[in-house]
Amino acid sequence: MFQLPRVMGHRGAAGDAPENTLVSLRTAAEQGARWVEFDVMLSGDGVPVLFHDDSLKRTTGRDALMADTPLASLRKLEAGAWFAPKFAGEPIPTLEDALSFLLSSGISPNVEIKPSKGKAAATGRAVAEVMARCWPLERAPALICSFYKEGLAAAQRIAPQVPRAFLMRRPARDWRQTAKKLECSTIHVGGRWLSARVAQEIKQAGYGSAVFTVNDPKRARLLLARGVDCIITDAPGKIAAALD
Numbered sequence: 076m077f078q079l080p081r082v083m084g085h086r087g088a089a090g091d092a093p094e095n096t097l098v099s100l101r102t103a104a105e106q107g108a109r110w111v112e113f114d115v116m117l118s119g120d121g122v123p124v125l126f127h128d129d130s131l132k133r134t135t136g137r138d139a140l141m142a143d144t145p146l147a148s149l150r151k152l153e154a155g156a157w158f159a160p161k162f163a164g165e166p167i168p169t170l171e172d173a174l175s176f177l178l179s180s181g182i183s184p185n186v187e188i189k190p191s192k193g194k195a196a197a198t199g200r201a202v203a204e205v206m207a208r209c210w211p212l213e214r215a216p217a218l219i220c221s222f223y224k225e226g227l228a229a230a231q232r233i234a235p236q237v238p239r240a241f242l243m244r245r246p247a248r249d250w251r252q253t254a255k256k257l258e259c260s261t262i263h264v265g266g267r268w269l270s271a272r273v274a275q276e277i278k279q280a281g282y283g284s285a286v287f288t289v290n291d292p293k294r295a296r297l298l299l300a301r302g303v304d305c306i307i308t309d310a311p312g313k314i315a316a317a318l319d
């Protein structure tokens with residue numbers, strides 16, 4: 076079975092640093108996380124970058140869509156000040172920037188394909204191309220994950236060697252068929268919705284399991300007791316300390 080860590084940072088360490096930035100990845104590493112999840116979208120000119128929302132507004136202040144904004148314009152924005160003044164000036168990283176930082180820190184990436192409308196396959200393709208080129212799996216494991224079947228299918232075609240995770244907020248009835256077809260290694264479910272029964276079914280079917288996004292230590296303990304392998308959290312340091 077695929078080896079997931081017990082605790083994984085969410086969007087880096089989104090509780091303590093601006094999500095999906097290099098400083099957030101660094102903060103997760105400083106808190107002891109060995110794996111981080113982050114979201115990847117395509118810029119208007121097709122470059123995979125770390126970002127969560129369709130709109131740039133919430134984290135950069137710019138009233139425009141990611142899908143309409145080329146990388147050169149994204150480079151003029153900053154995505155840190157909204158979180159706290161001390162992070163002002165923090166740029167939107169490309170996927171390549173993030174992987175090179177993680178590789179040098181010995182941290183594994185869980186790269187979420189987060190498409191703008193209608194771009195699931197294109198985003199999956201671009202993520203898989205960069206992963207195949209920039210991530211040496213023999214040095215450290217990695218995952219590509221998505222809620223979007225077309226995104227995972229594109230990744231499966233382009234970089235079948237990079238393990239895949241199927242995401243579901245609530246367990247879907249047909250998760251087994253999907254996971255089988257897309258040859259997934261792990262299944263990640265919303266922590267609020269994962270019952271003991273489904274946790275056991277996932278385990279018995281031979282998949283690793285993770286839950287997102289769990290920031291309450293009590294809930295984390297309960298989910299681990301149900302047989303979940305990995306807690307994806309905004310506060311990897313705090314959750315790991317509470318579980319020890």
Ligand code: G3P
Pocket residue numbers: 085112114127187220242263287288307
């Ligand atoms: O990895 C799963 C989790 O990140 C999905 O939710 O919206 O935070 O990307 P979201």
Ligand code: MG
Pocket residue numbers: 086112113114187
């Ligand atoms: Mg995500």
